[in-house]
Amino acid sequence: MQKRIFGLSLAAGLMLTAVVAIGLANADEMTIGVAFDKIEPFRVAEKKALTDAIAGAHAKMVFANADKDPQRQASQVDSLVSQGVTAIIVIPWDIEAANDLARSAIASGIPFVSLDQAPSDLQSVTYHVGGDPCADGKVAGEFFVKEAAGKPFKLLELQGGLANDNGIRRSKCLDEALKAALNITIVARVPTDWNPQKALEGTENAMQAHPDLAGIYAPWNDALQGVFSVLKEKGRLVPVGVPTHIVIVSIDGTPLGCKAVRERLIDLEIATPLPEMCYRAVVAAIKAAGGTKAEPHAEFLPGIPYGPGDVKEMASKVWGCNS
Amino acid sequence: MSNQPTKQLRAVLTQTVRRTRNGTALLKLPMLPVVAVAFVVFSLSLDGFASAANLGNMARLFAPLAIAAIGLTFVFLLGEIDLSIGSVLSLASVLGAFVMRDTGSVWIGAVVMVAVGALVGAFNGAVVAWLRFSPFVHTLGVLVIGRAIAMLITGGHSVGHLPPxxxxxxxxxxAGVTTLLWLSVAVCIVAHVILLYTVxxxxxxxxGANRRAAVFAGLHxxxxxxLAxxxxxxxxxLAGLCVVLRLGSAGPTLGDNLLLMAIAAVVFGGTNVFGGEGGVFHTISGALAVVMLDKGLNLLGLAFYDQAVVMGLVIVFGSALGGYLYRRRTGPG
Known part of the structure; x- marks a missing residue:
C-alpha cells in the first residue's frame, strides 16, 4: 500500500520537476512576450516568422496561446507584464478587451504591439501591423463581378469567424463590392468559425440546393480542403478554363493556397504579407522598448492578389509559395 | 413502505452533514494535495510565482471559474447536468454590457447580467423539474440557442466602451485582495451555508443520493x-459579470471555454457525477487546481497543448492519489 502511495507521489512530483527544469533551461536579457489568440496553420506560420525575426534580433521569445479564450489571453498578458518582458506582441482574440490590456501593459512601461487583428481603439496600442481584411474582401468581390460579366451568377459565401474582426470585415467588404452587381446572387452565407468541416457542410448544402452554383468565396485557405472535397465528389473539381469550373477566390497565401493556384483549381488567391507583418511587429516592439516611437502608428498591409496566370512571376512575393 | 427509505436518507444526510461540518470532509478533497504540491513546486522554481501580481492574476482567473463551478455543483449534487452555463454567461454578459455601455452605470448592467442568468436558469429549472424534459437534451438546446442569440444581437462583435x-x-x-476574489469568497460562503445549514x-x-426514496419521504x-x-x-x-469587469468587454463567445473548465473543477474536486456527494469546498479545490496548474505551466513557457497534457496527467495522478489516501483513511467501502 505504502509503496503505491509513494509511487504515485513520486510520479506526480517527478512530472512537475521535469517540467520546471525544462522551463528554466534558458534565460536571456531581452525577452519579447508573444500572445496568440489561437493556433491553426496560418498562426503556425506567423509564429515561425516571429521566432525568426526575434532570433534575428538576438532576443528571446516567451510564447502563449489563448486558444480562443479572451480571459486566458488577459491572464497571459498580465503574466507577461509581471514577468517584466521587454515588449509584448499580441494577436488579440477580443478586439475590445485588447484596449485595456494594452493600456495596462503600457502603463507598466512595456510596449504593446498588436499584430494581424487590430484592436478596436488603435490609439490604445504602441503600434499595430496587420493585413487589410476589408481591402482583401473588396478585391475578391470585384473579381467575382468581373468574372460574372453581367450574367446571372450564383455565389456561395463562406464566412470565417463572425466573432472575429478579420472574419467580419472579409465578409462585409465582399458584400459591399457586390452590392451594385445585381446579377450576382449570394445563395447562402455560411458562418464557419474558421472550421474546414463547416465549410465542407456549407458547400455540400449549397451544391445540393443550387447545382448551377457559379462561384465560391473561401475567405481563408483551410476552407479549401472542405470545398475541394465536395467539388471532387460532384465531379466539379476541374481546372480554371474548363466550362464546368466553379470560380473560387480565397485569402491567406498559405502553401495550400499556392498549391491550389499552381494546380489551376482556384481563380484568385489574395496572399497576406505574413513575414513582412511579423518582421515589422518585432522591429516596432524592440524600437519602442528602446524609447523610439513607432511611425506610422498603425499599418494595414493589403494582400497580394495572384492567380494561375501570374503565379510564376508572383511566387517569390507569396510566403506560402516559398515554404 | 416509506419508513425504510426515510431512514436511509436520514442516515446519508446525517453522515454527510456531520462529516462536512466537523471538517473531515476537507480531507476528502482529492485535489488538495495537488494544489499544495503545485504551489510549493512552482513557488520554489519560478521567480514571481508567489508574487502579489501573479497571485492577483490567478485570483482574477479563479473568481469567475469558481463562481460558475459552484453553481454547477448544485446541479451535479442531484446527479444532473447543465450544459447551458457557457452560453448563459455569453448572453448575460453581452446584454448586461449593452446596458452598462448605454446607461453608463456598472450597477444596472451588473443587475441585468445576474437577472438574465437567473431568468434562463429559472426557465431551465421549470422545464426540467415540471415538464420533465431531459436536462442533458434541454440544456444542450439552450446552449445552442443562447450562443446564437448572443451572436445575432452583437453581429459577432465584442461589446466594449464600458464605463471606466x-x-x-x-x-x-x-484590502490588498483582488475585488473579484472577495466576490467569489462571498458566493462560496453563502453556497456552503445554504448546502449544509438549511433544510x-x-x-x-x-x-441526489436517492431520488425515488426522496419522493417517498415527501421531500420537495x-x-x-x-432551484439547482x-x-x-x-x-x-454572475461569473459573466466577473469576466466583463475583468476584460472591460463582453462577447458572444466569452463563455465558450467555461463549461468544460467548470465541469473539470467540479469533477476534479470530487463531487460525485451521480449525485448525493460533494460540496462547495470540493469544487473550490478543483478550481484552484485548474487555475494553479494553468498559470504555473504557462509561466514555465510550455506550449499550450504540452500544458494540456501535463495538466491532464497531474490531475489523473493527483486525483488517484487523493482518492486512494481518502479510502485508506476511511476504510473499505
Whole structure:
C-alpha cells in the first residue's frame, strides 16, 4: 500500500520537476512576450516568422496561446507584464478587451504591439501591423463581378469567424463590392468559425440546393480542403478554363493556397504579407522598448492578389509559395 | 413502505452533514494535495510565482471559474447536468454590457447580467423539474440557442466602451485582495451555508443520493431540481459579470471555454457525477487546481497543448492519489 502511495507521489512530483527544469533551461536579457489568440496553420506560420525575426534580433521569445479564450489571453498578458518582458506582441482574440490590456501593459512601461487583428481603439496600442481584411474582401468581390460579366451568377459565401474582426470585415467588404452587381446572387452565407468541416457542410448544402452554383468565396485557405472535397465528389473539381469550373477566390497565401493556384483549381488567391507583418511587429516592439516611437502608428498591409496566370512571376512575393 | 427509505436518507444526510461540518470532509478533497504540491513546486522554481501580481492574476482567473463551478455543483449534487452555463454567461454578459455601455452605470448592467442568468436558469429549472424534459437534451438546446442569440444581437462583435469604473472594479483590490476574489469568497460562503445549514440545502444531497426514496419521504424533489438550475444560471450570470469587469468587454463567445473548465473543477474536486456527494469546498479545490496548474505551466513557457497534457496527467495522478489516501483513511467501502 505504502509503496503505491509513494509511487504515485513520486510520479506526480517527478512530472512537475521535469517540467520546471525544462522551463528554466534558458534565460536571456531581452525577452519579447508573444500572445496568440489561437493556433491553426496560418498562426503556425506567423509564429515561425516571429521566432525568426526575434532570433534575428538576438532576443528571446516567451510564447502563449489563448486558444480562443479572451480571459486566458488577459491572464497571459498580465503574466507577461509581471514577468517584466521587454515588449509584448499580441494577436488579440477580443478586439475590445485588447484596449485595456494594452493600456495596462503600457502603463507598466512595456510596449504593446498588436499584430494581424487590430484592436478596436488603435490609439490604445504602441503600434499595430496587420493585413487589410476589408481591402482583401473588396478585391475578391470585384473579381467575382468581373468574372460574372453581367450574367446571372450564383455565389456561395463562406464566412470565417463572425466573432472575429478579420472574419467580419472579409465578409462585409465582399458584400459591399457586390452590392451594385445585381446579377450576382449570394445563395447562402455560411458562418464557419474558421472550421474546414463547416465549410465542407456549407458547400455540400449549397451544391445540393443550387447545382448551377457559379462561384465560391473561401475567405481563408483551410476552407479549401472542405470545398475541394465536395467539388471532387460532384465531379466539379476541374481546372480554371474548363466550362464546368466553379470560380473560387480565397485569402491567406498559405502553401495550400499556392498549391491550389499552381494546380489551376482556384481563380484568385489574395496572399497576406505574413513575414513582412511579423518582421515589422518585432522591429516596432524592440524600437519602442528602446524609447523610439513607432511611425506610422498603425499599418494595414493589403494582400497580394495572384492567380494561375501570374503565379510564376508572383511566387517569390507569396510566403506560402516559398515554404 | 416509506419508513425504510426515510431512514436511509436520514442516515446519508446525517453522515454527510456531520462529516462536512466537523471538517473531515476537507480531507476528502482529492485535489488538495495537488494544489499544495503545485504551489510549493512552482513557488520554489519560478521567480514571481508567489508574487502579489501573479497571485492577483490567478485570483482574477479563479473568481469567475469558481463562481460558475459552484453553481454547477448544485446541479451535479442531484446527479444532473447543465450544459447551458457557457452560453448563459455569453448572453448575460453581452446584454448586461449593452446596458452598462448605454446607461453608463456598472450597477444596472451588473443587475441585468445576474437577472438574465437567473431568468434562463429559472426557465431551465421549470422545464426540467415540471415538464420533465431531459436536462442533458434541454440544456444542450439552450446552449445552442443562447450562443446564437448572443451572436445575432452583437453581429459577432465584442461589446466594449464600458464605463471606466467597470475595469477599475474588475482589476482593483479591496484590502490588498483582488475585488473579484472577495466576490467569489462571498458566493462560496453563502453556497456552503445554504448546502449544509438549511433544510433546502440538505435536500440537494438527499434527492441526489436517492431520488425515488426522496419522493417517498415527501421531500420537495421538483422544487429542489428547479432551484439547482436557477442557482446554476444565476451564478453563470454572475461569473459573466466577473469576466466583463475583468476584460472591460463582453462577447458572444466569452463563455465558450467555461463549461468544460467548470465541469473539470467540479469533477476534479470530487463531487460525485451521480449525485448525493460533494460540496462547495470540493469544487473550490478543483478550481484552484485548474487555475494553479494553468498559470504555473504557462509561466514555465510550455506550449499550450504540452500544458494540456501535463495538466491532464497531474490531475489523473493527483486525483488517484487523493482518492486512494481518502479510502485508506476511511476504510473499505
Amino acid at each position: 469604473a467597470a475595469v477599475r472594479f474588475g482589476r482593483g483590490n479591496i 433546502t440545502g440538505r435536500e440537494f444531497f438527499l434527492v 424533489v421538483q422544487r429542489t431540481r428547479f 438550475f436557477l442557482i446554476s444560471g444565476t451564478l453563470a450570470g
